[in-house]
Amino acid sequence: MTILTPTFAPHPDEDACLPLPSLGGNDLYAYNQLVSTLYRCLHDNAGFQPFFSAFQQHFKALQGGILGVTANPQRMVYGWTFGYPEGFEEWYINSDLPERDEALTRYVQLPPRQFDSFLRGDTSRTILDILGPESRAWAEAVGMGDSAGMLVTRENGTNVVFMANRHQDFGPYTDDELLQMNLLAPHIENAVALHLKLYQSNSDNENLAMALNHVNKPLMVFNALGSIAQANDAARNLLTHTGNLFIGEDQRLHSSDKRLTRKLHDAISTCIVHSHKGHLDTRTLFVRNGHERLAICLTPLVAESVENNGVLAELFSFDSELAPDLERLQTLFQCTPAEASVAATLIQGLSAKEIAEEKQISVHTVRQYIKNLLAKNGYRKQTELVAMMVRALG
Structure with a gap:
């Protein structure tokens, strides 16, 4: 895999005519602003949202973030993201997608602190030509045109990855943009390491x-x-x-x-x-x-x-x-004997289907009893109700 490194001039033995990416005054100013914004994120533990906003604007990024991912299996365990819909992190954590995410898999195999992108400036292809069916479906849905990322660090069985997807309207990441990202790479590594040390080591x-x-x-x-x-x-x-x-x-x-x-x-x-x-x-x-x-x-x-x-x-x-204390359940949770009997099995971790089989009643009846318990006790979610019952009887 060819990795772009932040080289400003060719080696004396190389052909001086080879074109190399370079940074103009505006790009250098923007780079300095990004570095300053990144380190300002260390003033508190709110995460990296100010840096993400600046990165997103400068590189016209669609979505991405810094993700802590276990190595085997490949699972997200923490992270900060931008550009994804509400609830994405929870869904991503509780799905198998990280194990099949081609971008994550690609970036964790890179040497640390070196950005790479899928297209590497090639405008004759799209990222859809590279991705497998499942990832391609996601890319098509959000209009992804390219993805760039790097392995920030690899430590204690966890890979920390920075990734940034880009909308197809802006074309692939250019060599100049990847150069700027590679200049940012060691700063991203430093900021993440300092953030984890300052705020999350207890x-x-x-x-x-x-x-x-x-x-x-x-x-x-x-x-x-x-x-x-x-x-x-x-x-x-x-x-x-x-x-x-x-x-x-x-x-x-x-x-x-x-x-x-x-x-x-x-x-x-x-x-x-x-x-x-x-x-x-x-x-x-x-x-x-x-x-x-x-x-x-x-x-x-x-x-x-x-x-x-x-x-x-x-x-x-x-x-x-x-035998569960049904009378106590009835008193604490304002329920009928039948509802208390279902509540007692919820505390044991049984599903509605398992409760129906054990009680020899329909799943519909079990679910109705659960709805009654929720309504009578002011809970919106079954998980909250179960937690309270466990605490009350534990």
Whole structure:
């Protein structure tokens, strides 16, 4: 793969007539402005939106961002984006698309700090000639004309990628534009590394550890990279007891079941995106281990100091063979005996279909009971209702 490097003059042994990209006064001024804007983003942890806006305007970029992606499998775990529709990050995290994203796959294979584009200035082709069917469908839908990107850094099993797609109306990225991007590359690497160090490294937060250990219930806090900032003693003891979950060397939560590990990471990453947006919706995951049920309630943290945003995980252990306290459910959630019976199975992590099979009633009836529970208790989402029931009975 040929990579454009920021060379200003040919080597003395090379043919002096070879055309090389160069920067004029306006381009140099714009480059300096981009660098200044990039480093100003380090004044707080709001992310890189000011830089994205300047980059988008200067390079006529359509959409893109800085994405933290695990290596195997290729999954997004955190990031900042621009130009995508509302909810894109959540959808992208919880889909298989990163594993099949040809741009991501291309950029993670580059040497660090070196931009490349799909077309490399070739106006005789379009990016649709290069992409596979699935990526081509996305590119056609948004009118993509080219894509440029680089591998920012590769560390601890995570690749950080910068990418910027461009609308077809502006043609492919030119050699001059790729030269400017390559001049920006080391600055992007520095800014991302400093941002992660300044705002998202909480491993030495002793105050947080002390605070969590004052609580008897099992609690864990994840930082904005999806790593465990702290887990109190009760949480560590519960993980040891269940044997199905553990804290890996990468300081992330893992399961012996790879599918469950992926589900956990996707849910945590989604909550991290929500924390950046100030959305506080709680979601609950269930881990089954024989007759034991472990419920994990994940809540985005939006702290007074924004650099402490992250995710709080509350862990609850249940014995599915013990009869649920239906009377307590009726009292707490203002429901009928039939609705309480359905609520008790929701707490065990059963789906509407599984509940219908267990209760020998129709799925429609189960869903109606759930709607009644939502309406009576003022919840819009089933995930919020389930989280509250788990907390109430845990």
